[in-house]
Structure formats: structure tokens, C-alpha cells
Amino acid sequence: MSDTFRLTLGQLNPTLGALSENAQKALRAWQEGKLAGAQFVALPEMFLTGYQTQDLVMRPAFAADAERVLQGLARDCADGPALGIGCPLVQGGKLYNSYAILEGGAVKARVLKHHLPNSDVFDEERLFTAGPVSGPYRIGPLRIGTPICEDAWYPDVAETLAESAAEILFVPNGSPYHRGKHDTRLNLMVARVIETGLPLIYLNMVGGQDDQMFDGASFALNTHGALAMQLPAMEEVIAHLDLTQTAEGWRIEDARKDPLPDEWEADYRVMVESLRDYLRKSGFGKVLLGLSGGIDSAIVAAIAADAIGPQNVRCVMLPSEYTSQESLEDAEAVARNLGCRIDTLPITGPRAAVTEVLAPFFNGTPSGIAEENVQSRLRGVLLMALSNKFGEMLLTTGNKSEVAVGYATIYGDMAGGYNPIKDLYKTRVFETCRWRNETHRPWMLGPEGELIPDRVIEKPPSAELRADQKDEDSLPPYGVLDAILEGLIDREASVAELVADGFDLDTVKKIEHLIFISEYKRFQSAPGARLTKRAFWLDRRYPIVNRWRDTSATRNH
Ligand SMILES: Nc1ncnc2c1ncn2[C@@H]1O[C@H](COP(=O)(O)OP(=O)(O)OC[C@H]2O[C@@H]([n+]3cccc(C(=O)O)c3)[C@H](O)[C@@H]2O)[C@@H](O)[C@H]1O
Ligand SMILES: Nc1ncnc2c1ncn2[C@@H]1O[C@H](COP(=O)(O)OP(=O)(O)OP(=O)(O)O)[C@@H](O)[C@H]1O
Numbered sequence: 001m002s003d004t005f006r007l008t009l010g011q012l013n014p015t016l017g018a019l020s021e022n023a024q025k026a027l028r029a030w031q032e033g034k035l036a037g038a039q040f041v042a043l044p045e046m047f048l049t050g051y052q053t054q055d056l057v058m059r060p061a062f063a064a065d066a067e068r069v070l071q072g073l074a075r076d077c078a079d080g081p082a083l084g085i086g087c088p089l090v091q092g093g094k095l096y097n098s099y100a101i102l103e104g105g106a107v108k109a110r111v112l113k114h115h116l117p118n119s120d121v122f123d124e125e126r127l128f129t130a131g132p133v134s135g136p137y138r139i140g141p142l143r144i145g146t147p148i149c150e151d152a153w154y155p156d157v158a159e160t161l162a163e164s165a166a167e168i169l170f171v172p173n174g175s176p177y178h179r180g181k182h183d184t185r186l187n188l189m190v191a192r193v194i195e196t197g198l199p200l201i202y203l204n205m206v207g208g209q210d211d212q213m214f215d216g217a218s219f220a221l222n223t224h225g226a227l228a229m230q231l232p233a234m235e236e237v238i239a240h241l242d243l244t245q246t247a248e249g250w251r252i253e254d255a256r257k258d259p260l261p262d263e264w265e266a267d268y269r270v271m272v273e274s275l276r277d278y279l280r281k282s283g284f285g286k287v288l289l290g291l292s293g294g295i296d297s298a299i300v301a302a303i304a305a306d307a308i309g310p311q312n313v314r315c316v317m318l319p320s321e322y323t324s325q326e327s328l329e330d331a332e333a334v335a336r337n338l339g340c341r342i343d344t345l346p347i348t349g350p351r352a353a354v355t356e357v358l359a360p361f362f363n364g365t366p367s368g369i370a371e372e373n374v375q376s377r378l379r380g381v382l383l384m385a386l387s388n389k390f391g392e393m394l395l396t397t398g399n400k401s402e403v404a405v406g407y408a409t410i411y412g413d414m415a416g417g418y419n420p421i422k423d424l425y426k427t428r429v430f431e432t433c434r435w436r437n438e439t440h441r442p443w444m445l446g447p448e449g450e451l452i453p454d455r456v457i458e459k460p461p462s463a464e465l466r467a468d469q470k471d472e473d474s475l476p477p478y479g480v481l482d483a484i485l486e487g488l489i490d491r492e493a494s495v496a497e498l499v500a501d502g503f504d505l506d507t508v509k510k511i512e513h514l515i516f517i518s519e520y521k522r523f524q525s526a527p528g529a530r531l532t533k534r535a536f537w538l539d540r541r542y543p544i545v546n547r548w549r550d551t552s553a554t555r556n557h
């Protein structure tokens with residue numbers, strides 16, 4: 001009779017630092033696996049601590065606490081299936097990223113991560129010691145090899161495990177989303193399957209942590225790369241997988257195959273789930289934002305309504321003498337369509353008071369940016385007063401194009417705790433509004449239908465800080481601006497390359513300059529959902545003081 005093996009996968013959402021809570025969640029998954037007759041219940045990389053821990057994991061007291069909770073968990077799940085869970089390990093004075101196999105009340109095996117990721121958002125060489133390649137471990141009839149996340153991005157660990165008689169590869173991950181990431185993972189894992197001839201199970205974490213979204217979408221591949229299971233993206237799931245021993249080795253029986261979202265849906269959902277988790281994990285149930293009648297605050301309001309429900313989102317219109325009737329109507333319409341409360345707090349009175357106090361100093365000077373920005377800062381003052389009073393976190397609304405060139409007022413419209421669209425270029429904001437108007441999904445807590453009127457999407461963007469102001473007075477049209485930004489930021493292209501692509505030299509140089517001189521603003525800006533491999537935080541770490549400029553298109557040699 002051939003052997004069979006049931007594996008329960010916990011594609012679950014831990015909270016960083018909530019060690020006991022995460023252990024309890026692991027225990028509930030284990031109980032569910034036990035009831036379903038599993039031999040092994042597995043959780044993702046660093047599930048016990050949450051991920052990414054960054055420097056917190058280097059605190060000796062933190063790693064020791066994680067070990068204490070792990071030992072307690074081992075005792076709690078003594079009687080039943082083995083439990084696999086990612087956690088740190090301190091051994092011989094060194095810190096490892098490890099995967100523990102708990103069985104019979106104790107830690108039965110410990111796999112050490114060998115390849116430490118050290119690019120984009122990862123800094124694991126700073127945090128951990130690279131372990132030697134750990135051998136396979138046996139659970140019941142099955143010898144399992146476990147490359148931990150980055151270990152499976154290279155051939156060597158899987159190859160060594162296959163040579164050490166592993167019969168399947170089980171890969172626990174803490175793999176954060178960026179656009180197109182799932183295809184990258186799938187291609188790499190298919191390569192490991194082809195190279196080793198072993199089936200592979202890829203288990204990813206789910207949930208938001210600061211700017212990163214772990215998007216789940218775990219999957220299983222049989223030999224030759226055939227898909228045996230696909231779990232949904234961005235949802236917590238406990239799934240059971242059955243494996244059968246055949247003459248050709250172990251085979252994963254066909255299991256659920258959930259559809260995955262396209263690029264627009266994935267980005268939108270990341271913005272929604274990141275905000276939802278950021279609020280929940282930091283103890284907020286409500287938000288507020290300044291709703292101007294423009295497109296950026298409209299999409300942020302929609303994301304917030306979808307994340308925590310319209311009844312928990314306060315929209316505030318703060319009109320000045322430059323606010324058009326159209327903006328008042330558009331803000332009203334967006335709030336009404338979403339089902340959110342809208343309050344109106346005119347800033348004309350406070351602005352007159354500030355103007356009067358400054359008059360002895362400003363008299364005789366031309367009116368300009370200083371006067372304009374007072375309006376933006378007064379909005380920040382009033383919104384933060386409401387935030388303090390009612391415990392609503394203030395959302396800030398700058399899109400990636402504005403954040404890139406510093407087109408925002410520091411301590412003004414930049415005030416706020418989280419920015420859902422920080423990594424979304426303005427041209428994508430337009431498309432995302434259209435997409436949301438046409439789409440509704442069960443995970444969206446906001447209503448369906450045309451939430452953002454065409455007029456909001458189509459009018460020329462304006463900060464309305466002076467009469468007849470338009471963004472295009474200061475910046476190139478967003479189509480051109482975003483193409484240049486995508487070159488300079490996302491591709492690290494040189495000025496010469498962009499000019500060779502047909503962009504005007506003076507425009508590219510101006511944008512390059514704006515990016516460099518606004519680094520100080522980004523350093524002081526709120527975090528926001530990461531959608532690309534060049535989001536503004538850990539992906540891109542530039543000096544604040546920087547006098548270098550790219551002369552590749554202007555020098556003679
Ligand atoms: N390197 C550096 N390190 C640290 N601080 C630095 C600095 N350089 C300037 N600063 C400081 O920053 C100040 C200049 O920055 P800031 O005060 O933001 O002013 P600024 O960047 O000059 O003006 C804000 C711009 O954002 C536009 N905008 C677009 C969209 C919306 C809104 C809105 O407000 O709703 C505004 C607005 O039209 C204007 O063009 C300087 O006065 C100085 O205090
Ligand atoms: N009249 C206003 N009432 C409420 N909030 C405002 C108002 N004007 C600006 N804000 C806030 O400041 C942010 C920056 O606004 P602004 O309109 O100046 O530029 P924007 O980038 O075009 O944004 P939007 O498309 O939302 O208008 C807005 O998204 C909004 O949160």
C-alpha cells in the first residue's frame with residue numbers, strides 16, 4: 001500500500017512583535033490540522049515574531065522572548081501533528097533566521113536560512129548570520145527539505161537537499177508584494193522543480209507590515225512544474241494538501257486553485273489591506289482626511305472606506321477663498337457616493353488671523369509661496385486637532401509623482417500618519433479611479449458604483465493655493481512627468497538615456513533637480529503601501545544633502 005501524507009498550510013497574518021498572539025494563531029492552525037488528520041502543519045517564515053523585524057530582532061531580550069514562546073508552543077502542541085514555524089535562533093552567540101519543527105513537545109529540527117536577502121527592502125546580512133545548508137528532516141513517511149524563502153531563489157540549496165535524499169521541497173516565505181512579483185516567484189520555483197525533480201510547496205505569509213504587504217498567493221507544484229494548488233492573494237487561509245507516494249516519488253493531489261488578481265486589482269487591494277492592517281495593528285479604528293474635490297483625496301477616501309468601512313472615515317472640506325464651487329460640489333459628491341461623513345471647516349478666518357500676525361514682518365514683500373503654504377498648514381493644524389480630539393488617524397494624500405518632486409507642503413498637506421497612494425504615480429491614480437468605479441469585490445467595505453465622478457477624474461489637477469493655479473504651471477504634463485520619473489527613479493536611468501529616449505534635456509534636468517532637492521521632504525513623510533521595487537523608503541535610500549548632478553547628457557567626454 002502506498003503511503004499518504006496530509007500537510008496543513010497556514011497562509012496567515014501575524015502581527016509584528018505580538019509573540020504570544022502569533023503563537024496562539026499558530027496553535028489554532030495546528031488544532032485545525034490535527035482535526036483534519038494532518039501529519040504536519042506549517043506556517044510561514046518568521047511567523048512567530050512577524051516579519052520584517054528589522055533591528056528589533058538584534059535585541060537580545062527580543063530573541064530570548066521569542067525562544068521562550070517557541071518552547072511553550074512546542075509543549076502546547078505535543079500531542080498531534082508536527083508544527084513548522086519560522087523564528088529567530090541564537091546559537092553560539094550568533095543570530096539566525098530559522099525554521100523550527102516542533103514535535104512531541106520539543107523542537108525536533110531547526111533549519112537555518114543560508115542565503116540572506118540583501119537588496120531592495122531586505123538587509124538580512126546586517127541582521128543575521130548565514131547558516132550552513134541544513135539537511136532534510138523526516139516527518140512520518142516523508143523526508144522534507146526546507147529552503148527558507150531567499151534560499152529557493154538560487155539553485156544550490158534545493159540541489160543539496162535533493163542530493164541529501166529530500167523527497168519534497170517545502171519553502172516557507174516572507175515575500176512582500178511588488179507589481180509582477182508572483183510571476184517571478186512562480187518562474188523561480190518551477191526552475192527548482194525542474195532542476196531537482198522534486199515537488200515543491202511554496203507557503204507565503206499574508207498581511208501588512210509598515211509599508212510592505214505580504215500577499216500570500218501560496219502554491220504547490222508537482223514534478224515538471226504542473227500547478228497542484230493555488231491559494232488566493234491577500235487572504236488568510238488554512239488549506240490541506242494531500243500527498244501520495246508513487247513509483248516516481250511523492251505526488252501532490254490536485255487541490256483548490258483560486259484565481260489571482262490582475263495588476264490593477266492587486267495594487268488596489270494592497271493599498272486597501274496595507275491601510276487596514278496598519279490601522280488595526282497600531283490600534284486605530286477610524287481615519288480622517290482633507291477632501292478637496294480633487295482626485296488624490298477622492299481615491300484615498302475610497303481606499304479608506306474600502307479598508308475600514310465608510311462609517312469610520314471622516315472627510316473634511318477646508319475651503320479658502322480660492323476653493324471653487326466645483327471643488328465644493330465634487331467633495332460633497334465623493335463623500336455622499338462613498339457614504340462617508342463630510343464636515344466643512346473654512347480656513348478663511350484662521351488665515352486672516354495668521355496674515356495679521358505676520359503683517360509687520362511681511363509688509364512690503366511680494367505675496368508668494370509663504371502665504372500660499374500657510375493655507376495648507378492651517379488645514380494640517382485643523383485636521384490634526386480633529387485627529388487628537390476624536391482618535392482618528394490623519395491620512396495624507398500625495399501620489400508618487402508629487403512625492404518624487406516634492407510638490408507638497410511640508411507640515412501642511414504632508415501632515416498625516418499614513419499615505420495609501422505614496423507609491424502610485426498620478427497617471428495610475430486616474431486609471432485606478434476608473435477601475436474602482438467599475439469594480440466591486442466582497443473584500444471592499446465601501447459601496448459599489450460610480451464613486452468618483454468623471455468631473456473629478458477629468459478636471460486639470462490644481463492645488464488651489466492661489467487664483468487659477470494648475471499643477472501644469474509648475475510641472476510638465478503628468479504623462480511626461482511620470483515617464484521621466486519612472487526612468488530616473490524606478491529604472492535608475494541616466495539623464496543621457498532619457499534624452500536618447502526622446503525626452504527634452506531641460507525638462508529631465510529640472511525633474512532630476514526636483515527629485516534630489518526634495519529628499520528632505522520624503523525623509524519626513526508618512527509611510528505608505530509599497531507597490532513597486534522602488535518605493536520611497538527601504539527600496540531607495542538616498543542622501544539628504546547631495547550636490548551631485550548627472551552630467552551624462554551635457555559633458556563632452
Ligand atoms: N534641504 C532641506 N532640508 C531641510 N529643510 C529644507 C530643505 N530645503 C528646504 N527646506 C525647508 O522647506 C521649506 C520649503 O518647503 P515647503 O514649505 O513645503 O514649500 P515649497 O516646496 O517651496 O512649496 C510647496 C509646493 O508644493 C505645491 N503643492 C502642491 C500640491 C499641494 C500643495 C498643498 O499644500 O496642498 C502644495 C505648492 O504649490 C508649492 O509649489 C523651506 O522654507 C525650508 O524651511
Ligand atoms: N479645500 C480643501 N479641503 C480639504 N482638504 C484639502 C483642500 N485643499 C487641499 N486639501 C488637502 O491637501 C491635499 C493636497 O491638495 P491639493 O488639492 O492642493 O493637491 P492635489 O495633489 O491635486 O490633491 P487633490 O487631487 O486631492 O486635490 C488634498 O489631497 C487634500 O487632502
Ligand SMILES: NC(=O)CC[C@H](N)C(=O)O
Nearest residue numbers: 117149150153174175176
Ligand atoms: N524573506 C526573504 O528571504 C524574501 C526574499 C525574496 N527575494 C522575496 O522577496 O521573495
